[in-house]
Structures are given as structure tokens and as C-alpha cells.
Amino acid sequence: MTIVLFNSIETWMAKYAEASSGVLINVGSHDVTEPRIEEEIRTLLTRFPDLPVIILSDSHDLRQVLTALELGVRGFIPSAVGIAVCVKAISLALSGGIFISTESLPELRRLMSVADQQERKRAEIFTYREEDVIAMLKLGKANKIIAYELDLQESTVKVHIRNIMKKLKVRNRTEVIFKLNELFD
Incomplete structure (x- = not known):
């Protein structure tokens, strides 16, 4: 593996971009979610969509890892790992x-456990069909559209919405969404 160092993404793009098989960006102690860094990564991935981009960071914070993956990077390497792991990750x-x-x-497992607990809690409160109706309500769909998409009668949709409102102790569709976000998000 041939490694060439640059002090900025702009310098790399001007001199070496076409000859590169991948890019390793060392963000150090900076946060990948900092607007400047996030925008540089987004620009790089937009301009060179087939080029693997890997982040090297002093952090292993899951929020940063997920942000980087959502941007399209192919790896997030904490600087604490050994050189052998780093080379294999690249x-x-x-x-x-x-x-x-x-x-x-561990943080990913914790988040999954919380999500699983919330899902079980919702399953205890709402029926399968009510969950379907809730998903449509969150998208702001009208009763007629919900009925059509779920292959139900409009009157059945109204019954489900009424049951959902009773279970949440709310008076309208807007309050349903607000209460659901409050309870489960």
C-alpha cells in the first residue's frame, strides 16, 4: 500500500485525486459531526462517489460512527487500535x-436494547393493525388514503384511530403523534 500525505482535502484533490484508490481522513480529536468536517466529507463523497473514504478518529463515539456511515464512508477507525488492525480496516x-x-x-447494543424495549412496550399497547394506522398517521395521511393503502374500510380506520386516541388519552390526530413521540422517541 502506497501512502501519500496531504494537509487538506483541497490539496489532495488538486494534486492526487485521480491516482488514489482510497482516502483516509484523520480528524484527530475533532468531531465528524462538526459542520465543516461533515461538509468536507459530503463534498468529497459527492465528487468521488466510487472512492472509498475511511475516517481515523481519536473517538469511537457511536454518534460519530453512525454519522460517518450515513455520509457514505467505508470505515471508522479509532486511533487507539493498533497499526495492524488499521491496515486491515483500510x-x-x-x-x-x-x-x-x-x-x-457496546453502545450499539445498548441502543438496540432500548429500541427493542420500546418496540415491546408499543406491542403491549397497540394491535398490529393499530401500528399500521399509526405509521400512516405519522406520514400525515388522510383516512381515505390510509383505508386504501391498508385495504380497509374508511369506517374501520376511524375505529382504529378512535381506539388509538383512547389508549393514549388524547383528543385528536395531532395529539396522537405528539404523545407517541413523547412516549417512544
């Missing part, structure tokens, strides 16, 4: 894979 990204460090997994 190689994985260059060959089409995606790398996240095991340091991020």
Missing part, C-alpha cells in the same frame, strides 16, 4: 467492505 474498505471498531459495539 484494506477491507478498499476491497468494498465497511469497517467499524468493536469499541463501538
